[in-house]
Amino acid sequence: MFLTPAERTADHVSRGWWDGACVDTLFQRAAMAGGAAEAIVDPLNREALDGRAPERLTWLALQDRVERTCAALIARGLAKDDRICVQLPNTIDAVTIFLAAARLGLILSPVVMQYRAHELSHIVEQAEPRAFITIPGFHGHDHAAMAAALAEALPGMEVLVFGPTAHGVDLRAAIDAADPATVAPWLAGNPVDAGEVLTICWTSGTEARPKGVPRDHNHWVLNAHVLVWACEMVPGDVLLNPFPLVNIASIGGLVMPWLEIGGKLVLHHPFDLGVFLKQIAAERVTYTIAPPAVLTALLKQPAIMGDTDISSLRAIGSGSAPLTPWLIEGWADGYGIEICNIFGSNEGMSLISSPADVPDRAERAHFFPRFGAAGISWDSPVARVIRTRLIDEASGEEITTPGRPGEMQISGGTTFAQYWRSPALTRAAFDGDWFRTGDLFEIAGDGPLERFYRFVGRSKEIIVRGGVNISPAEIDELLVGIPGVREAASVGVPDADLGERVAVAVVVEDGATPPSVRELGERLAAAGVAVFKRPERVVAVPALPRNAMNKVMRADLRALVLAAE
Template identity: 35%
Template sequence: MTSPFPPEIRARYRDEGHWGDVTLPAMFAATCARVPERLGLVDAPNRPQVAGGTVRRMTYAAMREAVDRYAALLQAQGLGPGSLIATQLPNIAETVLLYLAIGQIGAVLSPISIAYRSAELRDLSKVAGFDAYISLASLKGQPFYAERLDALPGGVLRLGIGDGLPDSVTPLDIDAPGIPAPTPAELDADALYAVFWTSGTEGVPKAVPKTHNNMMASSLGAWKKLNLPDGANILAPFPFVNAAAVSGLMMCWMRTAGALFLHHPFDVAVFLEQLKTEDVTYTMVAPTVLVYLRGLASDPDLHPALNRLIAIGTGSAPPDPEVFVFFQERFGIPVVNFFGSNEGAQMCSSVDRLPDPRQRATFFPRDGDENWKPDLRTANGGSFTLVDPATGAPVTEPGALGEMYHRGPALLPGYYSRAGLDRSKFTTDGFFPSGDLFQISDCGTLIRFHARSRELIVRGGMKISPVELDNVLSALPGVREVATAAYADSQMGEKVCLFAAMNPGESLTLPDVTAFCDRIGLAKFKWPERLEIVEALPRTPLAKLDRKALARWLAEHGEAHA
């Protein structure tokens, strides 16, 4: 498959040292040759209950053999360079092995969330035109593949793993006898490695293509900022379905050449068991899990696990700054805050740039702003400008707010479909408007995520950032997680509703919330005027807060149900 990037872009990022000629399969093969007997891949202990089969603990040599067998089985089905192969799998050993095998034969991976059912799969198939689809027979003891069969177009090869697959599905069994060696494929680091999918909160998910070099740039940025040593072991509780998880966890593991401990769907008891019993060096968790771990820190059985950690990564939602302080002061663990998108944005608040843990939870370095210090770059080698959404003028002054337009070696070449690449959102000079609003700090050297441009709450003409409110209100006593959203009001246009999930045995009332806002000196127009107590906040298939689901719920429920 030819590169989706023009020659001048390829030359530019090669000259800058961001792109090269190493593909993901080449990186994996080199690691297998260097440390063949080192432990490389470990299933979660509940794997039999989640996906069937037995728990695998594989060395790099065993992985190398398994990947070759999967590659040969895929080639036997007529798949090869340019074939688009969809996968819908939890984080089990076969998932990682298949991702590597698909790349090895020159095909293109397209991972799909296991939360998607036949309706979403049908929509994605129309956009991408898959050549093959791989999933598993059952998930948590319930048939999984059978429900999705009719959503796939007739020409799609149906491949699967596990016992009990439908008759029309060809099993991929690497333990079968007589599997030949795979045929070597000519690989190009500028060719597509994967097609990821956006969350779909604004309609049908968009297809985000990424080359090997795109992924290398993303993973190199995270790996450098984390400063993980050779042989570092990684516990991966985020599903490998988006660019952030694949580059920030799976590919960081490929660079450290340690063990990758798999986990998914998220189960806090299993996660804690893995932390306590395995030699984990680094993990990345949602902010709510950080809060949960803080609450368990008095458990002496957990202390050895926490003391083994070099760092903890977090992202996907605004974190509580006091949690960052706690882990750094109590256990010497720096919590590293990431902000990214499938399309290619990546910022990282690391200890070397932001030693103050409270700042690290809220701000990101302004590195990469071409209107500030044009020689600096973001974590993945990119750059950006902040643009006034109303005027289109550059935003440069401390305290000012603008939409981030970014470009760089991790940026997608355009949205994907079999009809071609859609670059209609790009500016003439190659910037991609992210829809994310950032505010420059008062000191001028940092930026802070403010809100998605379409999620701002406008109360009587006053614009309110829901992310800012989430950060402030996460300190309410007794809450596990919170989020704010707008609801319609005939006089003010919109008002603020607070959704709160409580810790066991805790309660919260609207007067409690307003008293808290008054006590901390929050401007009154930002105070929530409605409270909804919920079991948990809605999440997208990529584990991000689904604020639009909250807004839809509010639109459907006129009266409060606190």
């Protein structure tokens, strides 16, 4: 299925951004090179996830597993371009299904384990999958029964379950019994083109119901090249993946780079800091990704790590929330580990502030290179495959001067072409080839800083107090490191006089007292923050509401704050 316009594909090929390689091309190349070397490792706690003992597969064993999975899917009657909805924990099975779909030309639509019938019914209605692949149960919930109930409303959708079940076909048994010799003849009659859709990932739904984001093989392969370049990954690296294969963070941030460089992929699920640290030490992990909240907690409470040996770690990718110089400098000075500041979305990997491009750690925390901006040059290969610009939301004019917030718009080889079956959403999201991200940035300053963007916030998250825009992300950054506070986030709450006022939700350490409005005001005053940005309400909450990507959901946070008051 081709959704990217032919003229755009031809343009990207002529520029050298897309080389015609499919995801399976990378996998077969890696398997041939890796041979008997270990390729992939299950979570330590897999038995608690789905009752299966953890597995460790070599490249050759993984290649055989993928081929048998392909044969089993062919035997179920699946055809090229069929959609398959997948709800699996982060295990070898999930990676195998991804690789099998890529090999056969199926379209994978992965969803997080937390989704229930409400979210899934919308996705199934939109994607119309031929198969729904899941496990019998997870954390006490009967996923197979839930999938079977969904299938009743969508005739033609078959439920495939990794394990014995009363609700569908036992896919594991089908894989074990499959004949891999059937795959090659099938592939000969069904070639896969790099311009065809491989995945439909779903937006996190913090603003509306999830939107389907189709991405081609071309997008994912270039995504691999970009991350390997930016994060300086090398053959033989051991990558620890703590996120399920449902979006760009996991697929683009770790799985695709693993296929690009070979090495070993270590899986982790659900996020458990103790298990995470054990895996780093035991597997000699060299690169992983972790949200700022986790990295902050480890720096503030080093006793958590105890005597765990994390010396193998060379770098950590982080994002989904603003970073701070304190965080980046703390990891570099204390452990010799560099933090890569990554800003992206399912719609298109966009900005990376890496040690190679931005060696100054304070700049790396605050700024992103203006890759692909008119008149700005960077040596990084990333700058050659992406274009960026800032647009004033009121006037529609391109912003070329510092200190003026505007919407980030991107285009290039990693940017998707359209939302799934949503022409109205697509029209609203694009200005020609430019994707409107909804994220507000500004040019960081004059002189040397003119080469950088500074994140301001989400346009729909901006707090409007007395007609003045306030970025909650800016305030959040200033709240890092408050004694006795585990994490904090700001949000606008309704006010009859000013429209909105700034409220801060804090999660305090056990036994600690929440800071007062006065204490927070003094802290921000000491940092030179304008009076109108200082919090006027403080509410203690048990936890900040976050989505599967660990981003704070501002709408849910606002409701939590108002309920607490």
